[in-house]
Amino acid sequence: MKRFLLISLFFGLMSHTANANDAVKFQLAEYKCLWQEGFFTLDVIENMMEKEKENDPEFGNLLISTYKGGTNQKEIEEQNKLIAKMGGCRNMIVTWINMSYPEKEATDFIMLLALDGWFGEEDEPIKDIPFREKSYFDSSDKKIYCKEPLPPMNTFEGSNPNALKVEELCSCMWNKFPEKSWERKVLIKLYKNNYQEGVLRQQNLFEKLSRNFGSCGGYQL
Numbered sequence: 166m167k168r169f170l171l172i173s174l175f176f177g178l179m180s181h182t183a184n185a186n187d188a189v190k191f192q193l194a195e196y197k198c199l200w201q202e203g204f205f206t207l208d209v210i211e212n213m214m215e216k217e218k219e220n221d222p223e224f225g226n227l228l229i230s231t232y233k234g235g236t237n238q239k240e241i242e243e244q245n246k247l248i249a250k251m252g253g254c255r256n257m258i259v260t261w262i263n264m265s266y267p268e269k270e271a272t273d274f275i276m277l278l279a280l281d282g283w284f285g286e287e288d289e290p291i292k293d294i295p296f297r298e299k300s301y302f303d304s305s306d307k308k309i310y311c312k313e314p315l316p317p318m319n320t321f322e323g324s325n326p327n328a329l330k331v332e333e334l335c336s337c338m339w340n341k342f343p344e345k346s347w348e349r350k351v352l353i354k355l356y357k358n359n360y361q362e363g364v365l366r367q368q369n370l371f372e373k374l375s376r377n378f379g380s381c382g383g384y385q386l
Contacts, residue, residue, distance in 0.1 A: 185224060185227055186227075188224065189227055189231050190244070191247065192217075193228070193231065193232060193244065194244050194247050194248050194257065195257055196210045196213070197244065197248070197254075198254035198257045198258050199258060199261065201254060202255075202258060202366075203348070203351070203365075203366030203369040203370060204258065204369065205369065206368055206369050206372045207372075214228050214229050214232060215229075255284065259275060262275060277365070278365075281365050283365070286347060286350060289345070290345060291345060291349055291350060294313075294314065295314050295353065295356055295357060296312050296313065296314070297310060297311065297312045297313075298312070299312050299332075300312040300313070300331045300332045300335040302320070302325070302326050304325065307320050307322075309326070309334065309386075311331075311335035311338070311339070312335060313335050313336070313338075314353050314355075315335060315339060315352060316355065316356075316360055316371075316374070318378060320386055321384075324386050326386040330382075330386055331386075333381075333382070334378075334381050334382060334386065337377070337380075337381035337382070338374065338377045338378065338381050338383075341377045341380075341381070347366065348370055348373060351364055351365070351366050351370050352370065355367065
């Protein structure tokens with residue numbers, strides 16, 4: 166109910182219940198931000214939509230069908246304008262947290278994000294990237310270790326990639342992430358704690374790494 170009241174106010178609607186199509190647009194924009202900022206994987210977001218369907222079949226079906234139908238360039242531009250009007254993805258996510266959790270849980274969640282440095286993250290340059298001496302394939306454990314702060318990667322049985330192939334794979338995967346991206350910052354945090362402790366947004370990051378491994382030719386090594 167809180168979300169629909171917010172959407173009604175946002176779109177300037179007279180009734181207390183927002184138009185279903187506007188509500189879908191707003192919710193998909195929320196999901197885009199939650200995925201883009203690394204809070205949820207696409208699988209988790211799809212499960213959230215299924216929950217919406219259980220709670221409200223009519224709205225849930227419209228939400229899922231719109232999501233599966235994809236977005237054209239005009240719709241992407243409209244979505245980006247909506248996010249900008251909300252003050253950007255960070256404001257949209259804070260609003261989502263406040264609308265989705267009880268007050269204390271929402272406060273604790275936001276406090277955790279503040280302690281993690283999330284609010285100022287996009288404005289902070291990355292300094293002192295902890296590079297290894299070189300990228301290499303370790304034949305003893307059949308893993309690839311990158312010069313860049315990427316986690317060790319398993320290879321298939323019988324793989325024996327040469328130094329150039331390993332270097333190209335590592336460079337490709339690292340450069341998939343923009344210079345000031347949250348992905349690079351989370352990778353550095355994981356590297357510095359030697360992959361012994363989980364960090365915020367780790368699950369989404371590893372999903373992206375798996376896709377990048379494939380698109381950079383890792384499965385052909």
